[in-house]
Amino acid sequence: MAAKFALTKSKNDKFIFNLLASNGQVILTSEMYESRASALNGIESVRKNAPDDGRFGRLSAKNGSPYFTLKAGNGQVIGQSQMYSGAKARDAGIESVQTHAPQAALDDQTAA
Numbered sequence: 001m002a003a004k005f006a007l008t009k010s011k012n013d014k015f016i017f018n019l020l021a022s023n024g025q026v027i028l029t030s031e032m033y034e035s036r037a038s039a040l041n042g043i044e045s046v047r048k049n050a051p052d053d054g055r056f057g058r059l060s061a062k063n064g065s066p067y068f069t070l071k072a073g074n075g076q077v078i079g080q081s082q083m084y085s086g087a088k089a090r091d092a093g094i095e096s097v098q099t100h101a102p103q104a105a106l107d108d109q110t111a112a
Contacts, residue, residue, distance in 0.1 A: 003100030050101035
């Protein structure tokens, strides 16, 4: 399976997408969007910004678990990772986003 963006609709009628690696694991999750068009713009923003290492924030949660965020050119967070077991695993997750996001296909699960 190739990497893909899975666009879904939540129970409260908002839109959210996940970037899935080729092994099916979620490597990036978006915020909730009010409209499908906004979510699609978010996906394009991830594709555009993922190759730029400077757009990634390397962070730690309160419990010390490393994770990362991806920001657009305007500084807004467009995606966040899961929590990782260590910084090395987090950095591998960032590499995966950088590698897969630009050409990842769209799996639009919101279309009727």
